[in-house]
Amino acid sequence: MSQSIRTDDVFSIEFRGKDYWCEPLRRNNSIFYRVKFEKSYLYLTQATSANGASFWTAVPEDPKLKHVVQELGEIISKHCQ
Amino acid sequence: MCYYNGIKVTKTEYIRLKELEKTIAFLSEGLV
Numbered sequence: 684m685s686q687s688i689r690t691d692d693v694f695s696i697e698f699r700g701k702d703y704w705c706e707p708l709r710r711n712n713s714i715f716y717r718v719k720f721e722k723s724y725l726y727l728t729q730a731t732s733a734n735g736a737s738f739w740t741a742v743p744e745d746p747k748l749k750h751v752v753q754e755l756g757e758i759i760s761k762h763c764q
Numbered sequence: 765m766c767y768y769n770g771i772k773v774t775k776t777e778y779i780r781l782k783e784l785e786k787t788i789a790f791l792s793e794g795l796v
Contacts, residue, residue: 710787726788730781733765733772743785744769
């Protein structure tokens, strides 16, 4: 499978009192982010609901992470403004 | 209509997110 993934500059975010590396990634026209936690990565992206509202989601989807992802998404959004 | 993380999304958006999942699966395996 051929993929085209480009990486922009990694940046640091503060989440719940700790700093984490956040890496923007692109696949074609989709931008998603990889956040490095101690032992794993969390991938998240901004999506659009059927009624046009924007929301942050983990990829792959994980309902347990809903609030974490929402919080991280807001931090990333502020960084990217 | 489809759902992603419990939120209703269009089929196009659902496909886009599912394609992202494949990309991330490849990243996680170190194939990209």
